Structure formats: structure tokens, C-alpha cells
Amino acid sequence: MGTPGHDSDLLQPLLDGDRRALARSLTLVESRGPGFRNLLRGIAPRLGRAHRVGVTGAPGVGKSSLVAALVATARNNGMSIAVLAVDPTSPFTGGALLGDRVRMTDHVGDEGVFVRSMASRGALGGLSTATGDALDVLDAAGFDLILTETVGAGQVDVEVAHESETTLVLFAPGAGDAIQAMKSGLMEVADLWVVNKADDVRAEKVRADLVGSLSLHEPPDDLEERVVLTSAKDGSGVGDLLEKLCARRAELESSGARGDLARGRIRRRLTAAARDLVSERLLGSAADSLIDAVVTGERSVHDAAEDILRTDDGGRS
């Protein structure tokens, strides 16, 4: 099936854990460059190893600091970890996101850590397609844990949550609130709620309020368990959070829920990918002739739509 080309050289090094091949693979997949479908075809049999975790919450809750703390804790526990930072507001890698990454320089030269910013606005084929493909590439590269961090701006976060197996929604004293998160649909997709900045005296009040709001919608028995207090500053609670993440991963696996999540995710991605293909073909010259055929009455709209789906552009990667 594979078309020969210079990017076919990426597959084996990527699977072997080569970090340069990983970076180039992500660029290839994000840009829909020549050979990206071949690469994704090549990694398909190697997926499903990583635990895919989404991290979101309103601006100011300290997402990036908590992610950095989780990275350090995961490394101390011998887990390899990748971070994908999705910024839908920026066409290029945003300054703010990169700035927050400075603390990650602790891990420079550590092959067990990989950080990547993804600018979703420029992503061809839509955000969830781009995120899903990038997560597949990171998964194939062998990471134990992949954190996808989003900016907490609503719809994007919900979409990214759908690409995750576990979603953390963060809160902090003085930033965002449960009502806002409820409105944006984030509460429904959350698996664990994190109150960050536990070193702040108001954190306990935020936690109590959060448990109060949640008890209206969630079964109360495991609610205290699923709300975690952390401090990225002094590191308290971060180990507990990582433990909960590992426990959830094991639970998903043993209950069979992990397979169900994968099926739901793949159905969603399949729909998006099929729609992207349709849009792509509607931009091609074959579509123009089909439109002509409908205008002149040679074809009906529905027959032309079947033709669009049947269009095979063969040579494409």
C-alpha cells in the first residue's frame, strides 16, 4: 500500500523512539504533508499503549505549572510522558505557551519527556482530527502518559476531552468557577476535578464549593475521591493525582471501558475524517464538472453526491 518517498523513512525511527523522527512525524501529520496517510497507516498496529489524558480549566488556574509538576512526578516514577499543548487562538506556537514551557528545560536531554505545542487554528482538517492524529503519533512513539493541555476556552476543550481517555478539569482560588465550567459543558466530560494552588488559603473553600455543585449532578459516593487538591508550587497532591490517573487507567482496562472509549473516539474521528475527505473533493476540479452536470440537468444533486464520494484521486498519499 505504501508509496515510496522520503517520509517513509520516518516510520521505523519513530517506532524505535527516535525523538527527531517524532518531531518530524508530528509536523508531517499536522501539515497534512505528502506521506502523512502512509505514516498513520504504518503506526496503526502500534496504538493503544499510552494513557491519553486531557488537562483543561479556565485561564489562570495554573494548568501549565501543574503539567510541569506532573511531568516531574511521572519521571520520578519511571514513566515516560509527552505533553501536547493545544492553543486554538494562535496560528503559530504562542508566546505564552512557550514561556510556560521554560521550566521544562529541567528535562532537556531526557528522552522520557517530550513537549510539543500545536496551533490548532492553522490545523488543516479541523482541530479534533489534528489532535487525534498527533496523539496517535505520540502513542506510537511509546509514551506511557500523554497530557493534552488546552486553554480552557469552551468548545475546544470539550472536543479535546473527546480525544482523551481521562479528562482533568482544573480550578483554583480566584480563577474560573464551576458555573462557568458547567455552562461550557466541561463538567460533563470531566473524570477528575483538580483544585490547584492548594497552598492558597482559599483553596479549601473552592474544593468545598466544587463538591457542593458536583453533588447536584454526580453520584456522591466517589465524589470526594474524584476531587483532588494539588499545589504545583510545593508539589503537594501531585503524586496523589498521578496515582489516581494510574488507578483509573487500570480500572478502564480491567472493566473493558477502555475499549468502549476507543470505539466512541474512533467513530467520531472517522466521521470527521470522512467529512474532511468530502470537503477536500468538493474543492477539486472533479467537483466543478459535477456541478456543471447538475446545472445542465445531466445529473441530480444526489447522484452527483454519490459521484463525489466515489471520486478516487489515486496518487494521493
Added chain:
Amino acid sequence: MGTPGHDSDLLQPLLDGDRRALARSLTLVESRGPGFRNLLRGIAPRLGRAHRVGVTGAPGVGKSSLVAALVATARNNGMSIAVLAVDPTSPFTGGALLGDRVRMTDHVGDEGVFVRSMASRGALGGLSTATGDALDVLDAAGFDLILTETVGAGQVDVEVAHESETTLVLFAPGAGDAIQAMKSGLMEVADLWVVNKADDVRAEKVRADLVGSLSLHEPPDDLEERVVLTSAKDGSGVGDLLEKLCARRAELESSGARGDLARGRIRRRLTAAARDLVSERLLGSAADSLIDAVVTGERSVHDAAEDILRTDDGGRS
């Protein structure tokens, strides 16, 4: 191409102007019943005759009364006319719409008038697909003029406007306003603005305000021409409006703009129809096996998406 079936009997009578065949054809197309694609294929060479006019405006502006007045005036001028009333809020033919149609009983037995309510909420394949298909059926039945009346609820009206060659946006003293219409994007799709209830003393003020608002966005030279005062009550201005509609139709034809409008409309419908096909196929059993193949790593998401598009369910109409 055609699959034999009892509904293949509809095509010839429909094209010959049989009103019972027309009613059955509309039901078939709205319900996506067996043979609907055959029927649309059969009428494809017979399209493009009718002038497709959208009529919209906020509740209370008197759309249905004006439509009834236009019907009477068109008949007096020897034009055949069909009315498609689209009500997105009702799963079935709405009582209100039917109530307004009572005055249409003037035309009972007149083969030159045809009125149909379409409940878009229940329409399979989305509103614009259903409306476009119904308009094609009415066009093939040989009407000179087809009025599509919508409830003035925003997005639906804009979608229906996209299915029209000419869009009238109605105003009236005490109902709706230009600001509201601007917000919903209706002003941009309007070709003619109608101030109805001209018998009301406040109508002239509404007209002046409307011209004032419009002059901020529209070329002022033909603005007075494009704002029409009508009274469905005493019939004043309705003849003028019909004349303007006919003049616009002639102008669209001679300038070549009519063909451009058709191409734009067909591109939009083709996109919607292709997406509907994708959604349909994703509900089929072939999609389930493809999802399994992706879960087990036999196929990539993108290859499975190509497979979905390639799926041929042969026997379907």
C-alpha cells in the same frame, strides 16, 4: 439506471402537471422514501424554469397574508404559483400555518396554485437538503413562481434564502426591526425589502428608518427602488412587488447572474448531500466493522474514512 417500483409511475404525471402526483412526489422526497433518488434523477433535466423566491421576516409582519395576496395577483397575471411553507418548529404541519392558509381556499380547484407546508424538524437529511429537493419537484411540475415562506427565526431563514434566487425580507409597523434582521444575517441575503401593512399610518416611518439603516450598507442609488410598500389588506403595492420580482428574474437571466446563483446553490447542496451520505454510511453495519478494524489496528482512521466513502450499498434507490 432506474430501479422499477411503484413510485416510478410518479415521474411522467408529475412532469405533465398532475397535482396528485406532485403531492405524492413531495411526500416521497421529504420522507426519503424508496425511489426518491430515481425521481430526482428523472426530473433533473427539467429544472430551472421557475423563479425561486424566499419570503421571510419576523413573526407578525404578515408574511402569510402577503403571500396570499401575491398568489391572487400572480393568478390575475396568468402566472402559475406554488407556495412552500417551511416551519422548523413543528414536526408536523403546524396549526398556525394551516390556519393562515384558509384564505387560500379561494383558489381551491385552480390548478395554477399549489400550497404545501413542510415540517423541517422531521425532515431527514437536514433542512436545506429537504427544501432544495422540494423546490426541484415544484420546479419540475412547471410553476412560474415558487414562494418559500419561512418563520423568520434566524438561521433557518438564511438557509432557505440560499435556496432562493430572490429573497424578500418583510417588515411591518410594530413587528420586528431592521436591527434584529441585521443580527440574524437576513439583511445580507435580502434582494428586496418589503414594508407590509402600508395601510398602517406608521408604515412610512418604518420605510424611512429601513432606508436609513440600509444606506449604511447598500449602494444608495437603487435603494428606494428595492424597498417596497405593500398592504396585504387593501392589495396596494402587491402588483408593484410582483412586477419587481419579474423584472429581477429577467435581469438575472440576461446578466448571466442566474447561472452563477445556480452554481453556488448546487455546490452548497452537493456538500450537504455528500455529508448526508457519509452520515448514512456511518450508521450502517459496514461502519461497525471498519471501527473494529481501526480499534484492532488493522486500518488507520484515514484509510477507514476512504473505505466509508467507497462503500457502495448498491440496492438503494
